[in-house]
Amino acid sequence: MGKKILLEHVDVPGIQTLEVYRKMGGYQAVEKALKSMNPDEVVEEVKKSGLRGRGGAGFPTGMKWSFLDKKSDKPRYLVCNADESEPGTFKDRYLMQRIPHMLIEGMICSSFALGARTSYIYVRGEMMYVIRILEKAIAEAYAAGLLGKNILGSDYSLDLYVQPGGGAYICGEETALLESLEGKRGNPRNKPPFPAVWGLYGCPTVVNNVETIADVPWIINHGGDAYAAIGIGKSTGTKLISACGNIKKPGVYEIELGVPVEEFIYSDEYCGGITEGRKLKAVVAGGSSVPILPADLILTTANNEKRLMTYESLSDGGFVSGTMLGSGGFIVFDDRQCIVRNLWNFSRFYHHESCGQCSPCREGTGWMEKVLHRIEHGHGKMSDIDLLVDVAKKIEGKTICPLGEAAAWPVASAIRHFRAEFEEHVRNPDSCLKKHLHREAALAH
Amino acid sequence: MFFSESRIKEIEEIKKRYPEGRHKSALLPVLHLAQADHSWLSVDLMDEVARLLKLEPIEVYEVASFYTMFHLKPVGKYVIEVCRTGPCCNVGAEELIHHMEDKLGIRIGETTSDGLFTLKTVECLAACGTGPVLQIGPEYHYHENLTPEKFDQLISELRAKA
Numbered sequence: 001m002g003k004k005i006l007l008e009h010v011d012v013p014g015i016q017t018l019e020v021y022r023k024m025g026g027y028q029a030v031e032k033a034l035k036s037m038n039p040d041e042v043v044e045e046v047k048k049s050g051l052r053g054r055g056g057a058g059f060p061t062g063m064k065w066s067f068l069d070k071k072s073d074k075p076r077y078l079v080c081n082a083d084e085s086e087p088g089t090f091k092d093r094y095l096m097q098r099i100p101h102m103l104i105e106g107m108i109c110s111s112f113a114l115g116a117r118t119s120y121i122y123v124r125g126e127m128m129y130v131i132r133i134l135e136k137a138i139a140e141a142y143a144a145g146l147l148g149k150n151i152l153g154s155d156y157s158l159d160l161y162v163q164p165g166g167g168a169y170i171c172g173e174e175t176a177l178l179e180s181l182e183g184k185r186g187n188p189r190n191k192p193p194f195p196a197v198w199g200l201y202g203c204p205t206v207v208n209n210v211e212t213i214a215d216v217p218w219i220i221n222h223g224g225d226a227y228a229a230i231g232i233g234k235s236t237g238t239k240l241i242s243a244c245g246n247i248k249k250p251g252v253y254e255i256e257l258g259v260p261v262e263e264f265i266y267s268d269e270y271c272g273g274i275t276e277g278r279k280l281k282a283v284v285a286g287g288s289s290v291p292i293l294p295a296d297l298i299l300t301t302a303n304n305e306k307r308l309m310t311y312e313s314l315s316d317g318g319f320v321s322g323t324m325l326g327s328g329g330f331i332v333f334d335d336r337q338c339i340v341r342n343l344w345n346f347s348r349f350y351h352h353e354s355c356g357q358c359s360p361c362r363e364g365t366g367w368m369e370k371v372l373h374r375i376e377h378g379h380g381k382m383s384d385i386d387l388l389v390d391v392a393k394k395i396e397g398k399t400i401c402p403l404g405e406a407a408a409w410p411v412a413s414a415i416r417h418f419r420a421e422f423e424e425h426v427r428n429p430d431s432c433l434k435k436h437l438h439r440e441a442a443l444a445h
Numbered sequence: 446m447f448f449s450e451s452r453i454k455e456i457e458e459i460k461k462r463y464p465e466g467r468h469k470s471a472l473l474p475v476l477h478l479a480q481a482d483h484s485w486l487s488v489d490l491m492d493e494v495a496r497l498l499k500l501e502p503i504e505v506y507e508v509a510s511f512y513t514m515f516h517l518k519p520v521g522k523y524v525i526e527v528c529r530t531g532p533c534c535n536v537g538a539e540e541l542i543h544h545m546e547d548k549l550g551i552r553i554g555e556t557t558s559d560g561l562f563t564l565k566t567v568e569c570l571a572a573c574g575t576g577p578v579l580q581i582g583p584e585y586h587y588h589e590n591l592t593p594e595k596f597d598q599l600i601s602e603l604r605a606k607a
Contacts (some may be wrong), residue, residue: 005470068466075464084571085568085569085571086569087530087531087532087568087573088531088532088569088573089568089571089573090571090572090573090574092571093571093572118464120462124571125473125477125512125514126514126567126570126571126580126585127571127585128477128584128585129584129585129586129587133582159462161462163462163470163473163474164473164474164477164550165473165474165512166476166508166511166512166513167512167513167514167515167516167567168511168512168513169568169569180473181466181470182470183469183470183471183472183473183508184469184506184508185507185511186511186512200466229519242573242574243574244532244535244536244573244574244576245532245535245573246535247537250573250574250575251574252574264584275604288530288531288569329573331531331532331535333535337535341534342531342534342535345529345530345531345534346530349568349569352568353568355511359596443593445509
């Protein structure tokens, strides 16, 4: 069993309540930080921990915090990104639903470190029931003097609010999220200036993912060095992986970074292997945006080394033979799954979610969806395959925000690794169509 | 009257979450409340939200039309939103969606003639490990690990409740 930092007490009855959470050691980090540390010391521990942003980009959290404009006399804000919408990712919802106080404790500690007096948790609107859970927990924290004026008798005060989104994947991008929090359409901003200088209401702002913030109390309690001792190299600590698709045990798992991918997929501690009688075909390891890898390349790198669940090992080989840890949304495909159909589905997603601000993304995602639709539905041409690669290339790097890349990478990687399957769809359109009609007919009975 | 007195008070409380002069931030929470009360956002209702938040009507329209959760046309009593994204499809969402259409006798985007159910597809609901998944407004409860049988049962329960 690996070390558990976030999910150690997840199954304790009543852990949703302040009383039980405190009994299990909750809010000790708030006491420690507010009574015996200054904000810079908290930032220093987070830097030492090597913690990296758990939303997908993997940027060092301590460094992100240190970019906050200290010279500005404007208020500073901490905004938690709980807009979890990346297909395959459901770890933040799980964490907020099961241990809401852990996020609130992390928000208090992190806001203290950053000098924020008002902080927001931006939760995607679809998770209305999670919003209700968080609001209840926040009310408990206020009543216990853990939020509001002079927290635990210190001179630090903080107000914390939950903000609902309205249904838009793009608001997971931090500047789109800030626009949305200001009551506008979620159109990403041009960067620079970065939020650390010009964020919410034009004030210095840090935006962090739920899991990132939830890691902070443990780091304060045990020290950055203890956190950095877990994991391998620059992949320190633990990571929540949400595993789904054709596996025996879908769910949220906390792993020590460094677990071999093969162990993660096949051991009973984690996914428990592929659904009975089927073979592993491919994996999307870090949410729908990261490159898909075929079975052989997800288990071992191109250099024939065991692939590990770390930022570095998963990206080994670049985009030629590697992928990314991303958000930890781990989607497993068995040998029944059609790569073309799945890619058409993902392309439809990105087309639907493009905010429409940049032409390459707005037009390109629609174009890719249409071409993939016709290949999947038996009207494709051989030249369509390279047309897709060409369109993907013309989106990548040419948009204000990374949704362009998120839409382009799955297309480029699926064709790179599964070109034969696309060609087969063009040559023998009936075989795939029949398979799907067959499935639909079988399920109708 | 679009809002009850207690709703108006609630909206005033929401405005206090934001700094002086930043009450536009209250727009999304208030639109959710407006939709909870009226099931969909008519132009008149959006104009009232604009008046309450001291915004131009266009500021409300452009936001309401950007976010997929807001209904700009009348909907049924229960809005059923089923996930159509990849991971759910890996575990049977496409077949389930066909079944839902057949069961209710409507297509995606339509409302049953008794005004009870509106059927919509949505993108990923962050429940990929427990798919297929749908949620039902106005409360937005999640229903996970769905099968055609479970869906039929859910519909029976909702019909009995209505």
